[in-house]
Amino acid sequence: MAVEPIRSCIACRTSRPKGMLVRVYAGPDGRLGIDLSGRVGRGVYVCPRRACLEQAVKRNELARCLKVALAPMTAEALETLILEAVSRKIAALLGLARRARKVASGAEAVDSAVKRHAARLILSATDASAGTAEKLRIIAVQAGIPWLQHMGKEELGAALGTTPRACIAVTDPSFAGAVISTLNKIPVERDARETAWSDRRVKSGAESRKVWG
Structure with missing residues (x-):
């Protein structure tokens, strides 16, 4: 049986099987996108917890880890992207x-x-x-x-x-x-x-x- 790869949340740094995390990527226009397929560009992982979303946004972890300049984003807007x-x-x-x-x-x-x-x-x-x-x-x-x-x-x-x-x-x-x-x-x-x-x-x-x- 294949072992699911482990990834770390950029906010809380906890390591979990990647299927338990949400993959976030940046488009060419600097806007964030949610990749549930795991196949879109360079991405980072965050726990599907509101506290982790807030921390990732407030500490600018998304921009730092993705190494791109991002359009302004709130935790609420990021959650909406995930829900969509x-x-x-x-x-x-x-x-x-x-x-x-x-x-x-x-x-x-x-x-x-x-x-x-x-x-x-x-x-x-x-x-x-x-x-x-x-x-x-x-x-x-x-x-x-x-x-x-x-x-x-x-x-x-x-x-x-x-x-x-x-x-x-x-x-x-x-x-x-x-x-x-x-x-x-x-x-x-x-x-x-x-x-x-x-x-x-x-x-x-x-x-x-x-x-x-």
Whole structure:
């Protein structure tokens, strides 16, 4: 089994598998970009924690490590770039999963996928009703699979090339893992991220959680 390369956060200097960090690069115009593919130009890594984003910006670590003059940037703007990159990648992953017929969309299809033990991840829209979200969370807990929230109903439907969707189930473990790994790039407060990092296993059952984006 291949060992994931280790990289260091430019803010806190902690070394972690690079899949747990966010890669930032500078474009030719001096504007920052987020590289979730790991293939764009010269890049540096930062923990997906708000404290690390703030430190990287305030101490000018990004410009120093990238060795370029950067356009002005705030931690909030950097977080927005990350959120946008995450949403684009999630949309792309869901589109690929749909074409591979590895997605069940809509409440009935999700329920059927769970009953057939085919569901590997339940993803519900952030603007789904509280009752719908809670029902999906309970279904995930009972099935022992992860439950996450990301994108609104319009965005979730658009990613699948269909009408708005309140929920979907990913039925392929590789696609499910890629979605979860990507959502883990969303910056959070320190305590929440450290709790997640204490155990890299996919959270499921009673550990199902909410990821906002």
